Amino acid sequence: MLEFCRRPLETCFGGGGNDELLWHKDLKPHALGDYSIAIVQANSFLEDQGQVLTSPSATYVGIYDGHGGPEASRFITSHLFAFLQKFTSEEGGLSEDVIKKAVNATEEGFLQLVKQSWTSQPQIASVGSCCLVGVISNDVLYVANVGDSRAVLGRKVNCSVVAERLSTDHNVAVEDVRKEVMALHPDDAHIVVYVQGVWRIKGIIQVSRSIGDVYLKRPEFNRDPLFQQFGYLVPLKRPVMTAEPSILTRKLKPDDMFLIFASDGLWEYLTDEAAVDIIFKSPRLGIAKRLVRAALEEAAKKKGMRYKDLTRVEKGARRQFHDDITVIVVYLDHSQDSLSGMSKRHGVCDSTSAPVDIFSLNAEEDDLQVE
Template sequence: MVAGAEIIHQSIPVLDVQYRCITKEIEEIVDISAAAAAAASPPPSPVCLQVARRPEVDIAASELDLRASDAIPSVPVEPLQFVPRIRSGSFADIGPRRYMEDEHIRIDDLSAHLGSLLRFPTPNAFYGVFDGHGGPDAAAYIKRHAMRLIFEDAGFPQASEADKVFLDLVENSVRRAFLLADLALADDCTVSSSSGTTALTVLLFGRLLLVANAGDCRAVLCRKGKAVELSQDHRPIFAAERQRVEELGGYIDDGYLNGVLSVSRALGDWDMKLPRGSPSPLIAEPEFRQATLTEDDEFLIIGCDGIWDVMTSQHAVNIVRSGLRWHDDPERCARELVTEAVRLDTFDNLTVIVVCFSAEHQGSSPSPGSEDHQLQAPRLKCCKTLSAEALCKLRSSINNGS
């Protein structure tokens, strides 16, 4: 069973800005005022001359008969900041397991999905991967109620511009939402106390990216072909988690928290957290990572541990990058990641979301002989359509020759 979320796509237009510069390294644009034009010849209207720099020709200012006072002073213009253009794809598979316990949410246009409830900087998007254990109850509950828990119950902030202050407010709100979701699982009688789920959510506002993680799902950013991990797997064997667990009275047995659970943070699992309100080595507190996207950032991979158990973050980035060059389809890339994990003998459910930050893949060209270069799609030469006269001549030549 593969559960999907409503997906809303919207292209974000890129603004065109004209730059006015006077320099020897780029084209020069010189505006001549009406007074200067009148001094050169009888009354023509104002004229705009464009002189393109040619390396082999040195054009002296005297040849243009212009004075510095005749030109409009150049005004320095700040270059446009990178604006991501969001498109995504996802794929989920039961893998070798008997039951599907993964859930995910994929929303490319959060404002359109929520309607007029909240005001956000644009573009805006929301993604989540929930990897259940002890049955599907907890993951299904979180997927079903995530929008309410995060954007209504936790007091989500509003703003028209994305900045560090706004992102810090969002972080506090998402932290409250994770803790509220954990308590909601305890209160819902339809959810087994032995059922739990890891949770990783990604929020994008403008160029700002916020990742919240509790568990062993992972978010990996591709930056100029290199894998940048935007989350830390919460496994009991890791030093920081082990220390926290032991300080709270827990123990690690063969890599498992209290000999039972392979993660040290999760929502639900209330049979390990009771009595309610008492300190527990298993917590729902998420860890956060923030990132500011630039032109170097190509795409983001969000996946459950069924992917990361059998491949490195860089391996996953290489697969998606090569796929985008071949067919430029993020959904197909997600499917290819799952296929590769199955080939590598994963033993878990599989869920992947691939989020691209441009309207088309714009990664740098692979070097000759590299793996990416070998996997790159062949470029087709453009053929012009023959005219009717040429077609007649070609047909006649073929008939005469036969």
């Protein structure tokens, strides 16, 4: 069996510059090039999780943007890829249906955790997470999204680069998403309401799809003891959220230069075009950290303060300025043969080795966690 490296961002592996809440891996190899990853904490507990898994023939990327607590995003980090391996093996290969099954199994697994914890920890029913997954295998890219994290492609056109969004934002701030939610609840005039300048489902949540948020999906958890502690009751005729992923499948092309996977915290401050332009004009080393810093500089500017001062704000209080942000940049180097090139760069297998599917490998964990 070839070695499979797992690199989620879960425990501390060193700060970045003056900001003790910023962690990063500046550049690491993957099957078709390099990747860079960075995360900055704003909440009292880090609710974002980021994950990259690589083999000589394939790459897996996960962005899990938690809300209401870290439990759902941590659960996804620990379980989603294992389900993807399981169903890929059973079905004989990766497909959109396999990805849907893995996401549904993760949702069901978290539901079971909520059931087990309901009596002692009822607040877990109100915890959820967006889930963005990218898989590159055999020069095919799969992007699956549940929520409003986002995947963007940087594609070369002549001597410049253009941004192409690959994922759908499931957020009722988007008019089409509001219409979609309203169409599913024609008998509920208040299914989406405008509260303090923001559109929200039932006045509570902006995303229409997530893993978790069980109390907005299951009537049996839309009751005490949760509401004895939190005091908000939402009459629930039917689920007002789903865990159904939207999936895009794309054959990679020679002009595809890089991919950006990031939680909503980044896109609150940077447009797709701005993020792509930064990558195009910057060195690879530390590029994910560079994107995070660009977003933080914008957040500081909006509050009329300096970036340096923002980095001194502690977790918890930092949430007034920005959200947790996770960014993973994946470079696509088409100039080299994907298998023989990986063999030479990594010394993992020689050029005569048969292609090995990423999901047939035993995973050796190298967990790096942010506390």
